Amino acid sequence: MELPTQKLVHTFGALADLGQEITDSSDVSEMVRTSLHLLLGALGIRGGAILEHMADGQVLKLVAARGIDEGFPEPLHIDDAARVALLNAGLSALSPERLTTDKPDLCALLEECKNAAGTFGIQLFVPMVVRGELVGAVLLGGKATGESFTGEECDIIFSMVRHIGVGIHTHRLLEQLEQRAEENRRLYEDLRTIYRQTVRAFAAAIDIKDKYTQGHSERVGKYSEIIAREMGWAEEEVEGIAIAGYLHDIGKLVVERDIINAPYRIDAKQSSELNRHPAAGFEILSPIHHPYTDIPLMAKYHHERLDGRGYPDGLTDKQIPLGAKIVSLADSFDAMTTDRPYKTRRSLEDVIVDFRFNTGKQFDCEVVIAFCRALLKEINGESKERRILKMLGKNYVEAEKIIPLLSELISELDCIQISSAASSV
Amino acid sequence: MAEPASLFVRSRCVGTAAVIYASDYLNKLSGERIERECKRQLECGCQTLVIDFRGTELVNSIGVSILLGVIDVAEKSGAQLIFSDVNTETIQLFEMLGLTRHVALAKDEDEALTLLNEFAAPPQSFGH
Numbered sequence: 001m002e003l004p005t006q007k008l009v010h011t012f013g014a015l016a017d018l019g020q021e022i023t024d025s026s027d028v029s030e031m032v033r034t035s036l037h038l039l040l041g042a043l044g045i046r047g048g049a050i051l052e053h054m055a056d057g058q059v060l061k062l063v064a065a066r067g068i069d070e071g072f073p074e075p076l077h078i079d080d081a082a083r084v085a086l087l088n089a090g091l092s093a094l095s096p097e098r099l100t101t102d103k104p105d106l107c108a109l110l111e112e113c114k115n116a117a118g119t120f121g122i123q124l125f126v127p128m129v130v131r132g133e134l135v136g137a138v139l140l141g142g143k144a145t146g147e148s149f150t151g152e153e154c155d156i157i158f159s160m161v162r163h164i165g166v167g168i169h170t171h172r173l174l175e176q177l178e179q180r181a182e183e184n185r186r187l188y189e190d191l192r193t194i195y196r197q198t199v200r201a202f203a204a205a206i207d208i209k210d211k212y213t214q215g216h217s218e219r220v221g222k223y224s225e226i227i228a229r230e231m232g233w234a235e236e237e238v239e240g241i242a243i244a245g246y247l248h249d250i251g252k253l254v255v256e257r258d259i260i261n262a263p264y265r266i267d268a269k270q271s272s273e274l275n276r277h278p279a280a281g282f283e284i285l286s287p288i289h290h291p292y293t294d295i296p297l298m299a300k301y302h303h304e305r306l307d308g309r310g311y312p313d314g315l316t317d318k319q320i321p322l323g324a325k326i327v328s329l330a331d332s333f334d335a336m337t338t339d340r341p342y343k344t345r346r347s348l349e350d351v352i353v354d355f356r357f358n359t360g361k362q363f364d365c366e367v368v369i370a371f372c373r374a375l376l377k378e379i380n381g382e383s384k385e386r387r388i389l390k391m392l393g394k395n396y397v398e399a400e401k402i403i404p405l406l407s408e409l410i411s412e413l414d415c416i417q418i419s420s421a422a423s424s425v
Numbered sequence: 426m427a428e429p430a431s432l433f434v435r436s437r438c439v440g441t442a443a444v445i446y447a448s449d450y451l452n453k454l455s456g457e458r459i460e461r462e463c464k465r466q467l468e469c470g471c472q473t474l475v476i477d478f479r480g481t482e483l484v485n486s487i488g489v490s491i492l493l494g495v496i497d498v499a500e501k502s503g504a505q506l507i508f509s510d511v512n513t514e515t516i517q518l519f520e521m522l523g524l525t526r527h528v529a530l531a532k533d534e535d536e537a538l539t540l541l542n543e544f545a546a547p548p549q550s551f552g553h
């Protein structure tokens with residue numbers, strides 16, 4: 001092969017490899033190291049370095065070096081005048097050995113550079129300028145042949161240095177984008193935390209109004225969360241249903257305290273006043289932009305029943321959102337298992353009987369099954385968490401009585417579900 | 426974390442010489458392992474390095490840069506450097522880029538080792 005042709009093929013290969021490296025590499029330091037190898041190997045240059053212009057604008061930092069004496073890695077300081085001079089010089093070959101008076105602003109920098117390189121002779125200093133921005137510089141030693149760089153070789157060097165500059169510039173932009181995305185993610189996470197804390201504060205405010213049911217809203221939130229998770233909801237939706245549980249009774253804030261706290265069964269008029277709370281809750285929650293869907297609807301429909309005898313709209317089964325059905329069961333369960341002003345709490349056996357009786361009338365079958373499963377897992381130890389049992393308190397659950405009752409109810413309701421699914425096909 | 430070069434680069438010692446097999450490491454960033462292995466051999470007291478190219482079909486720009494690094498390391502420690510079993514195309518490339526001004530060439534590993542004793546201080550090309 002003729003020498004010039006072989007040289008051309010070798011250089012072309014280096015350029016092609018450089019393009020690929022810059023496009024493919026996700027690790028900027030590896031990209032820079034490989035690029036320096038390619039540049040030096042393309043022309044048989046005995047050593048060199050790539051310096052990056054750091055974001056604060058005051059230094060050029062060594063990011064890759066070959067053959068340069070150890071001790072170089074101190075950042076080179078550049079003042080504004082030198083920076084402007086480098087930008088004006090653009091892609092050109094500056095020689096530290098021939099400090100000329102036409103670029104006086106660069107004399108100090110090139111001198112510092114030469115001193116930093118020690119015995120390594122720097123023949124060329126090439127600024128890396130991309131889209132009017134100083135990205136860094138490349139320092140090159142002499143060729144292994146001992147000859148000087150030709151004009152043609154300088155053109156090859158400029159072309160490769162431009163490629164490397166674009167690579168560093170692009171990586172920098174990507175890093176900034178990733179940093180901003182990360183900041184946004186953190187900000188969003190902070191906002192969600194603030195939102196959740198605000199919701200809990202609201203729940204506490206709702207419960208304070210009702211002195212007999214302290215902690216009710218928080219428990220309904222937790223029960224709803226447990227049921228939704230057992231039903232296989234996505235984590236985002238599980239968070240949403242917990243919020244709905246916390247806020248389901250927010251409408252009580254507009255109901256008179258005396259009615260909420262009446263130590264006796266309330267009359268019809270008081271009852272209709274109290275029954276305003278789901279619709280009032282919807283009014284309160286609707287104008288707020290929640291990070292989860294349908295929170296106002298779950299509050300509005302948590303007293304609806306499958307048989308249409310609920311309120312405020314008397315909806316039936318399919319018309320009621322599943323989330324509202326979950327909150328409804330969680331709400332009823334807590335009402336039955338906590339002491340009220342006019343009655344003490346019911347036994348868990350009783351509650352299970354109530355579930356059996358009211359499934360399909362008041363409660364949704366799938367929701368009851370999920371809740372019973374979650375409770376059973378806690379009682380028989382299959383689940384390590386004891387969230388429901390903790391809320392129910394000590395000495396309330398008699399495992400040997402409850403386990404068979406729950407198992408029986410689950411299989412009974414499973415059968416009903418299977419047969420209703422078959423009949424609807 | 427730096428990995429022990431000898432785990433990846435095949436080499437052997439013959440007296441005060443070390444033969445390092447370039448294989449196909451040379452043309453990637455992993456070729457720096459060859460340079461590290463050369464340094465390690467020199468630190469262990471080796472006075473001559475033979476880089477054998479029998480398993481190397483082609484040397485690209487990364488390979489050339491790494492070999493220039495090896496030349497640098499050898500020169501700094503005053504060690505002799507021989508390239509053996511280099512194919513014709515690669516020899517032309519090394520001549521064009523000036524590498525042959527700094528290393529001796531041998532037909533194969535055996536020739537490199539046989540002629541070791543005949544080495545005088547200034548490197549000279551033989552075998553091709």
Ligand SMILES: [Fe+2]
Pocket residue numbers: 248249277302303331
């Ligand atoms: Fe309610």
